Amino acid sequence: MRTDRILADSARRLEPEPPSDHEVPGMSRTRRVLFGTTTVAYAAIVAAVLGTSQLVRLDWQVMLFRPYKQWPQFHAFLDYFVVLGQRGPTAVMVAAWLSWRTWKQRSLRPLLVLGTALLLLNITVGAVKYGLGRLGPHYATTIGSAELFGGGDIFPSGHTANAVVTWGILAYLATTPRARRVLSVVSAVLSLAVGMTTIYLGTHWVSDVLSGWCAGLLVLLALPWCEPVIGRAEQWLLVKWAQLRSRWLPTPVTVSPIAARSGVIPPRGAADDAPLLQPVGAGAPARPTAATTATATARAAHHGLRGHTARHDRAAVPAPGNRRPPHAERPARPTGHRG
Numbered sequence: 291m292r293t294d295r296i297l298a299d300s301a302r303r304l305e306p307e308p309p310s311d312h313e314v315p316g317m318s319r320t321r322r323v324l325f326g327t328t329t330v331a332y333a334a335i336v337a338a339v340l341g342t343s344q345l346v347r348l349d350w351q352v353m354l355f356r357p358y359k360q361w362p363q364f365h366a367f368l369d370y371f372v373v374l375g376q377r378g379p380t381a382v383m384v385a386a387w388l389s390w391r392t393w394k395q396r397s398l399r400p401l402l403v404l405g406t407a408l409l410l411l412n413i414t415v416g417a418v419k420y421g422l423g424r425l426g427p428h429y430a431t432t433i434g435s436a437e438l439f440g441g442g443d444i445f446p447s448g449h450t451a452n453a454v455v456t457w458g459i460l461a462y463l464a465t466t467p468r469a470r471r472v473l474s475v476v477s478a479v480l481s482l483a484v485g486m487t488t489i490y491l492g493t494h495w496v497s498d499v500l501s502g503w504c505a506g507l508l509v510l511l512a513l514p515w516c517e518p519v520i521g522r523a524e525q526w527l528l529v530k531w532a533q534l535r536s537r538w539l540p541t542p543v544t545v546s547p548i549a550a551r552s553g554v555i556p557p558r559g560a561a562d563d564a565p566l567l568q569p570v571g572a573g574a575p576a577r578p579t580a581a582t583t584a585t586a587t588a589r590a591a592h593h594g595l596r597g598h599t600a601r602h603d604r605a606a607v608p609a610p611g612n613r614r615p616p617h618a619e620r621p622a623r624p625t626g627h628r629g
Contacts, residue, residue, distance in 0.1 A: 317514040325511040332504035349495040353427040357490045375449035375484035380456040419443040447502030450485040454506025
């Protein structure tokens with residue numbers, strides 16, 4: 291395969307295409323109701339923790355029950371299973387899958403949606419974590435206390451909220467209703483299991499997990515409001531990519547099939563050759579300079595041009611038939627009839 295064909299194929303694959311025509315979820319009435327209900331539940335959990343209510347009492351009862359000691363046979367497995375809620379590993383796995391989706395759909399939206407969701411998650415959950423400063427069950431000091439403002443970062447549960455967001459993104463970006471339903475169930479089961487696992491291991495209070503579910507669900511429900519910004523960011527990135535590609539990648543040369551089979555490359559256009567010629571005086575014909583000659587030689591070597599020798603430089607080829615060289619001293623043969 292010729293070099294110009296390889297460059298043409300590469301440029302065609304890297305050509306930025308318009309965003310995918312897949313349906314973008316909107317802020318429907320059902321989604322608005324769910325968003326409002328989840329917000330109220332989240333606020334109620336925060337208020338219950340701040341007021342040291344029955345929810346805090348439940349936290350201490352479960353913590354003193356120590357589930358990891360009641361069922362120690364599950365500890366080894368659940369210690370690895372909880373990684374499905376850890377931000378680093380889950381973000382890498384989901385980003386790898388969405389990168390393939392980005393290449394297949396020729397759209398940056400899947401990765402941009404993931405990045406937007408993780409950014410919202412870090413801002414909202416991180417603000418509450420460091421604002422309340424709650425200590426975890428392993429670092430609690432006073433029985434019955436909510437352990438707030440102690441310099442901790444346990445409320446809400448980051449593992450639970452991250453599991454809701456990262457696995458819920460797959461359902462949010464699903465392209466068919468059936469896939470959306472299946473992935474919604476899978477993400478809900480995973481986030482529920484991760485939250486319960488943190489309670490079993492004793493790394494989170496029950497109220498931490500409840501608030502983590504609400505915090506992650508709020509991020510997913512709020513994503514349609516971010517879609518216009520995501521669309522503008524995608525267009526801007528595509529324009530920048532097209533500018534970089536046109537600057538660093540050479541322009542592919544289109545060669546006809548006849549020229550490709552014969553090994554002859556058609557001459558380049560006048561627009562390409564004009565900068566190589568230097569005008570000599572007014573009305574004088576353009577003459578190639580040393581730089582012009584060197585550039586033309588390099589171009590010919592790159593395209594595999596073969597020079598043809600002039601006819602007077604070629605070696606003489608003897609005519610077919612008798613190939614014996616003539617003898618100047620040999621007498622001429624008589625042509626008359628012998629007697």
